[in-house]
Amino acid sequence: MAAVTSVFRPGLFNHKVAIVTGGGTGIGKAISSELLELGCSVVISSRKAEKLEAAAQEMRQKIPPSSPAIVTPLTCNIRSEDDVKALVSSVLNKYGRIDFLVNNGGGQFTSPAENMSSKGWNAVIDTNLTGTFHCCKEVYSAWMKQHGGVIINIIADMWKGFPGMAHTGAARSAVDNLTKSLSIEWAASGVRVNAVAPGTIFSKTAMDNYKELGPLLFTKSAKFNLAKRLGVPEEISSAVCFLLSPAASYISGATLRVDAGQSLYHSMWEVPDHNAWPQAPEGENLDALREVLNPKSKL
Numbered sequence: 001m002a003a004v005t006s007v008f009r010p011g012l013f014n015h016k017v018a019i020v021t022g023g024g025t026g027i028g029k030a031i032s033s034e035l036l037e038l039g040c041s042v043v044i045s046s047r048k049a050e051k052l053e054a055a056a057q058e059m060r061q062k063i064p065p066s067s068p069a070i071v072t073p074l075t076c077n078i079r080s081e082d083d084v085k086a087l088v089s090s091v092l093n094k095y096g097r098i099d100f101l102v103n104n105g106g107g108q109f110t111s112p113a114e115n116m117s118s119k120g121w122n123a124v125i126d127t128n129l130t131g132t133f134h135c136c137k138e139v140y141s142a143w144m145k146q147h148g149g150v151i152i153n154i155i156a157d158m159w160k161g162f163p164g165m166a167h168t169g170a171a172r173s174a175v176d177n178l179t180k181s182l183s184i185e186w187a188a189s190g191v192r193v194n195a196v197a198p199g200t201i202f203s204k205t206a207m208d209n210y211k212e213l214g215p216l217l218f219t220k221s222a223k224f225n226l227a228k229r230l231g232v233p234e235e236i237s238s239a240v241c242f243l244l245s246p247a248a249s250y251i252s253g254a255t256l257r258v259d260a261g262q263s264l265y266h267s268m269w270e271v272p273d274h275n276a277w278p279q280a281p282e283g284e285n286l287d288a289l290r291e292v293l294n295p296k297s298k299l
């Protein structure tokens, strides 16, 4: 299979250093691979050491000889502040700098809100909101406050609510807002903070997260955007690389929707037909509406 090649200039990120959470799979793997190709050393980080090591091995094979970049796998559960502190400290000990942070690690399960346990709700909020906060805060305090840098938060298409995944919708909306707050608070340190909101992006790992429901969820979702197809992780990676690059030097506090217009289009969530809604108030407008709906009716 042909390798994807970055549209950006080789050497664009030579000698820069990035942390990409969830960097060993799906979207994070595409981002890490593109950064490595462009000369940026990348620390890929998530909870499972074996998975990370395998991903790092695969990435090493693909770094072009012209790139000075190194990939380092380091485990970290972003839900734990201590883990995040240890990660940032290890990166600074090894590389002496952190130019970019990509908060990509995260996820959720599908469930109607009424069936979510408090533990399940908290797992998703802790991962996607608090985990992102931990990483932003630690990288800022330990490095970017003095040296500047760029942070990208990966969120989701939660603009019209997120039925079936209400926990993640709430967490990602919060991260959208956090992105704006941090961009203002940290501007004077030369830190840009932006977010990317992907549409439905296919990767094997993303689909497998939903077990037997995965293939149906992803295939069904393909028609709910203007492209009439699913996105792939490389289409998120190029947007992230743009926002990290000097080409985005005047962009901060923004969220870029990379969703082929999915968020403008209709939702895949069907509201069943029902008669449970309160009736409209009687009056001339309702009478006129009845006439339109049923012209022969005697009102």
Ligand SMILES: CCCCC/C=C/C(=O)SCCNC(=O)CCNC(=O)[C@H](O)C(C)(C)COP(=O)(O)OP(=O)(O)OC[C@H]1O[C@@H](n2cnc3c(N)ncnc32)[C@H](O)[C@@H]1OP(=O)(O)O
Binding pocket: 106, 107, 108, 109, 110, 111, 117, 119, 120, 121, 123, 124, 127, 156, 199, 200, 201, 205, 206, 207, 209, 217, 218, 221
């Ligand atoms: C077309 C549809 C998709 C469109 C949008 C796509 C968006 C994507 O984000 S795709 C990427 C998907 N990838 C992931 O979600 C990967 C990361 N996800 C996770 O790690 C989990 O989903 C997590 C965030 C919930 C964390 O899980 P875990 O580490 O196992 O958490 P805990 O062991 O601490 O306990 C969790 C607690 O949460 C509840 N729970 C977890 N999974 C489910 C489930 N499948 N169904 C119902 N409930 C679940 C449950 O209460 C767990 O507690 P216990 O019952 O005691 O185990």
Ligand SMILES: NC(=O)C1=CN([C@@H]2O[C@H](COP(=O)(O)OP(=O)(O)OC[C@H]3O[C@@H](n4cnc5c(N)ncnc54)[C@H](OP(=O)(O)O)[C@@H]3O)[C@@H](O)[C@H]2O)C=CC1
Binding pocket: 021, 022, 023, 024, 025, 026, 027, 028, 045, 046, 047, 048, 051, 076, 077, 078, 079, 104, 105, 106, 107, 108, 127, 131, 154, 155, 156, 157, 197, 198, 199, 200, 201, 202, 203, 205, 206, 209
């Ligand atoms: N694919 C899609 O359609 C969309 C994805 N997104 C978001 O994009 C991001 C990447 O998802 P995608 O690549 O598609 O799916 P993946 O399931 O492949 O990636 C999720 C990554 O997050 C890591 N992760 C999960 N929990 C933690 C944690 N507590 N600490 C550290 N790392 C963690 C996982 O690694 P490990 O389990 O080893 O910790 C994994 O590498 C996620 O935040 C996802 O929710 C947003 C919108 C749409």
